[in-house]
Amino acid sequence: MSSTTPVAETRQDRFERGMEVLTRIDEEAGQKLTDALADVAPELGHQIAAWAFGEIYDRPGLAPRDRQLVTLGMLTAHGGCEHELDVHINISLNLGLTPKEIIEALLHSAVYCGIPKALNATLVAKKVFGERGLLPMTTQ
Amino acid sequence: MSSTTPVAETRQDRFERGMEVLTRIDEEAGQKLTDALADVAPELGHQIAAWAFGEIYDRPGLAPRDRQLVTLGMLTAHGGCEHELDVHINISLNLGLTPKEIIEALLHSAVYCGIPKALNATLVAKKVFGERGLLPMTTQ
Amino acid sequence: MSSTTPVAETRQDRFERGMEVLTRIDEEAGQKLTDALADVAPELGHQIAAWAFGEIYDRPGLAPRDRQLVTLGMLTAHGGCEHELDVHINISLNLGLTPKEIIEALLHSAVYCGIPKALNATLVAKKVFGERGLLPMTTQ
Amino acid sequence: MSSTTPVAETRQDRFERGMEVLTRIDEEAGQKLTDALADVAPELGHQIAAWAFGEIYDRPGLAPRDRQLVTLGMLTAHGGCEHELDVHINISLNLGLTPKEIIEALLHSAVYCGIPKALNATLVAKKVFGERGLLPMTTQ
Amino acid sequence: MSSTTPVAETRQDRFERGMEVLTRIDEEAGQKLTDALADVAPELGHQIAAWAFGEIYDRPGLAPRDRQLVTLGMLTAHGGCEHELDVHINISLNLGLTPKEIIEALLHSAVYCGIPKALNATLVAKKVFGERGLLPMTTQ
Amino acid sequence: MSSTTPVAETRQDRFERGMEVLTRIDEEAGQKLTDALADVAPELGHQIAAWAFGEIYDRPGLAPRDRQLVTLGMLTAHGGCEHELDVHINISLNLGLTPKEIIEALLHSAVYCGIPKALNATLVAKKVFGERGLLPMTTQ
Numbered sequence: 077m078s079s080t081t082p083v084a085e086t087r088q089d090r091f092e093r094g095m096e097v098l099t100r101i102d103e104e105a106g107q108k109l110t111d112a113l114a115d116v117a118p119e120l121g122h123q124i125a126a127w128a129f130g131e132i133y134d135r136p137g138l139a140p141r142d143r144q145l146v147t148l149g150m151l152t153a154h155g156g157c158e159h160e161l162d163v164h165i166n167i168s169l170n171l172g173l174t175p176k177e178i179i180e181a182l183l184h185s186a187v188y189c190g191i192p193k194a195l196n197a198t199l200v201a202k203k204v205f206g207e208r209g210l211l212p213m214t215t216q
Numbered sequence: 217m218s219s220t221t222p223v224a225e226t227r228q229d230r231f232e233r234g235m236e237v238l239t240r241i242d243e244e245a246g247q248k249l250t251d252a253l254a255d256v257a258p259e260l261g262h263q264i265a266a267w268a269f270g271e272i273y274d275r276p277g278l279a280p281r282d283r284q285l286v287t288l289g290m291l292t293a294h295g296g297c298e299h300e301l302d303v304h305i306n307i308s309l310n311l312g313l314t315p316k317e318i319i320e321a322l323l324h325s326a327v328y329c330g331i332p333k334a335l336n337a338t339l340v341a342k343k344v345f346g347e348r349g350l351l352p353m354t355t356q
Numbered sequence: 357m358s359s360t361t362p363v364a365e366t367r368q369d370r371f372e373r374g375m376e377v378l379t380r381i382d383e384e385a386g387q388k389l390t391d392a393l394a395d396v397a398p399e400l401g402h403q404i405a406a407w408a409f410g411e412i413y414d415r416p417g418l419a420p421r422d423r424q425l426v427t428l429g430m431l432t433a434h435g436g437c438e439h440e441l442d443v444h445i446n447i448s449l450n451l452g453l454t455p456k457e458i459i460e461a462l463l464h465s466a467v468y469c470g471i472p473k474a475l476n477a478t479l480v481a482k483k484v485f486g487e488r489g490l491l492p493m494t495t496q
Numbered sequence: 497m498s499s500t501t502p503v504a505e506t507r508q509d510r511f512e513r514g515m516e517v518l519t520r521i522d523e524e525a526g527q528k529l530t531d532a533l534a535d536v537a538p539e540l541g542h543q544i545a546a547w548a549f550g551e552i553y554d555r556p557g558l559a560p561r562d563r564q565l566v567t568l569g570m571l572t573a574h575g576g577c578e579h580e581l582d583v584h585i586n587i588s589l590n591l592g593l594t595p596k597e598i599i600e601a602l603l604h605s606a607v608y609c610g611i612p613k614a615l616n617a618t619l620v621a622k623k624v625f626g627e628r629g630l631l632p633m634t635t636q
Numbered sequence: 637m638s639s640t641t642p643v644a645e646t647r648q649d650r651f652e653r654g655m656e657v658l659t660r661i662d663e664e665a666g667q668k669l670t671d672a673l674a675d676v677a678p679e680l681g682h683q684i685a686a687w688a689f690g691e692i693y694d695r696p697g698l699a700p701r702d703r704q705l706v707t708l709g710m711l712t713a714h715g716g717c718e719h720e721l722d723v724h725i726n727i728s729l730n731l732g733l734t735p736k737e738i739i740e741a742l743l744h745s746a747v748y749c750g751i752p753k754a755l756n757a758t759l760v761a762k763k764v765f766g767e768r769g770l771l772p773m774t775t776q
Numbered sequence: 777m778s779s780t781t782p783v784a785e786t787r788q789d790r791f792e793r794g795m796e797v798l799t800r801i802d803e804e805a806g807q808k809l810t811d812a813l814a815d816v817a818p819e820l821g822h823q824i825a826a827w828a829f830g831e832i833y834d835r836p837g838l839a840p841r842d843r844q845l846v847t848l849g850m851l852t853a854h855g856g857c858e859h860e861l862d863v864h865i866n867i868s869l870n871l872g873l874t875p876k877e878i879i880e881a882l883l884h885s886a887v888y889c890g891i892p893k894a895l896n897a898t899l900v901a902k903k904v905f906g907e908r909g910l911l912p913m914t915t916q
Contacts, residue, residue, distance in 0.1 A: 297893070540755065747828045
């Protein structure tokens with residue numbers, strides 16, 4: 077169901093729609109997130125699902141893989157978002173970005189964010205790639 | 217003694233005035249801070265007490281509880297300040313912000329700082345609330 | 357209507373609910389925003405109204421005035437958000453923060469964001485206060 | 497000539513290689529940049545051409561269009577980079593990102609950077625699109 | 637009078653001590669600053685003079701010229717602080733940093749902050765150097 | 777060999793030149809870095825050596841010790857760069873900045889970056905100084 081549908085939805089409908097999107101791109105991320113927030117900030121969990129994924133991520137104007145390139149750029153620029161980078165490097169792999177493209181995007185970030193932030197992000201990629209058996213990368 | 221007093225003060229007077237303010241809002245934070253900095257940067261410890269708390273924090277124009285709302289916003293926006301967020305979420309509770317208000321402020325921060333920084337800050341709140349036996353939060 | 361209502365809403369319902377909230381706190385901001393975005397990014401305008409104001413801002417857990425304190429902290433910390441600070445200093449005045457409280461919050465920000473960002477934000481406040489005939493401030 | 501060539505190059509060779517890349521993606525940007533820096537920081541102009549474009553941008557591992565998605569994310573996250581956003585929104589259009597994809601990427605940035613930075617970046621896009629006769633965008 | 641003096645000082649003493657430091661490094665900056673803030677935030681003006689310059693800047697452990705190198709790094713990293721960069725590039729010249737050293741520091745910043753922020757800061761230096769008749773720089 | 781030499785160099789020449797610079801200022805940092813990146817992002821390791829150290833760091837216009845002052849300012853301002861601060865506080869000591877100058881630079885950063893980032897950076901300095909047997913610092 078498109079986010080531009082004129083159909084009326086309840087809060088619960090919107091949450092379920094978002095969780096469906098999130099689960100499609102990462103089988104476990106949605107459940108982990110709502111579990112982590114359940115006893116302290118369930119509304120944040122609701123909004124991440126219902127809004128971030130249900131309303132924005134699922135829009136047709138930009139391919140999911142392309143969204144991940146933008147996201148990798150933003151999280152690298154922020155600094156201090158290693159956990160989110162971990163999640164989003166996994167999602168990027170799930171959505172078809174190759175390890176080589178991800179590493180190249182992070183090298184590219186050195187130009188716009190400087191070496192320290194590019195290096196921090198690359199070490200997160202190293203951790204994720206290691207966990208998924210993708211190391212060593214073949215010679216570039 | 218007000219910070220606008222015309223009375224002359226020594227460096228030591230100003231330090232003690234600041235420590236008094238800091239200890240009033242968090243019984244242990246001032247001592248922990250000066251201990252941590254004693255062998256490496258005692259002047260930074262002095263300035264945090266004498267200036268940040270003695271000169272600025274104690275001014276009458278904004279209630280301590282309100283200062284904490286501004287501070288939670290700034291630390292969330294910075295990113296990478298998890299330790300200071302921990303200290304200031306504790307101080308916020310000490311000064312009368314309710315857990316619900318704190319969580320709501322961090323949810324609000326998602327609008328202005330984005331989801332990743334709001335999520336990071338919320339997980340610090342979860343840790344602090346857990347340590348103080350405030351979890352689970354009642355249904356929002 | 358509360359954001360936690362189980363009632364089903366259409367996109368248009370949600371937009372209207374958000375615009376109502378936004379217009380209540382600043383008579384012109386909502387219309388100006390949707391006008392500015394109409395020919396380039398109407399969906400961003402929609403989401404600012406429907407999500408930021410309709411879903412988050414209007415929640416009961418934190419008073420609107422308190423939300424503005426958090427927001428002033430975040431926008432000051434970001435830097436480079438002078439336009440949004442202008443809008444939000446106006447909203448803060450509309451919602452009952454006094455000029456003195458706003459200036460005190462920005463002075464407080466010097467402790468956590470440093471002098472340059474506190475100064476930049478204060479000069480925006482000076483502009484807004486001047487436009488609203490609030491200068492000179494009475495002696496602090 | 498690939499950046500991984502074993503062929504020896506002089507500083508001048510490397511500068512020319514980078515200017516060729518830069519001029520290919522934006523006919524005027526390279527010349528404008530070196531002109532602006534000629535009397536104050538010619539080495540910065542050299543490095544932007546020789547390193548950023550000659551060494552990094554031209555690498556084969558990530559398509560130029562994809563690099564622009566990462567770049568739009570980073571510049572939006574930084575804040576205060578309106579001039580560079582202007583240049584890179586133009587380059588993005590030159591390299592085949594559609595106006596709709598750019599606007600969607602900036603809407604997406606609201607999730608990760610917050611509304612104020614997404615809004616600032618979108619207003620730069622509005623300016624660039626206006627200059628290039630791309631407004632109004634067709635209904636999304 | 638050293639900041640470590642045991643002598644008691646009033647608020648006014650401390651303000652005057654700071655203004656003396658600030659005026660020594662930039663003949664006009666202190667007066668301009670207090671004038672700009674007089675009708676809106678005189679306490680911020682007081683603290684910039686009394687604390688930033690009277691307490692911190694004047695300490696003997698780091699030469700004023702060296703402080704400016706740190707400051708140029710921080711302001712470039714922040715982004716969105718063009719006005720403060722303008723002031724501090726002027727102060728840097730007053731304190732004996734050569735134009736070449738300043739430009740080299742900003743080139744160096746490209747490595748740690750990325751090209752866009754280095755470029756923004758360099759264009760501020762160009763403006764300041766132009767106003768002081770220092771352009772063109774001799775060949776580097 | 778100066779970076780302004782007209783002599784042609786291969787990629788390998790440039791890498792070796794950079795590694796020589798890096799090894800000169802920190803005996804182990806270059807090898808550790810290339811080892812850490814070898815299986816995931818060797819090109820980033822190459823560029824850090826060949827560009828950051830071979831092209832920029834080694835330029836004659838600013839003394840290595842002075843470069844470190846700028847770098848400490850930038851890394852403190854970024855936040856979230858504790859690992860790089862660790863490396864660069866070590867390099868700063870290797871290049872002749874005294875512990876006292878480093879601590880003073882970080883105290884100075886409180887004025888421009890705020891207390892939290894100054895505190896975070898100072899705690900990294902404490903760790904490095906401890907590892908190098910430089911604690912306690914003599915009374916300031």
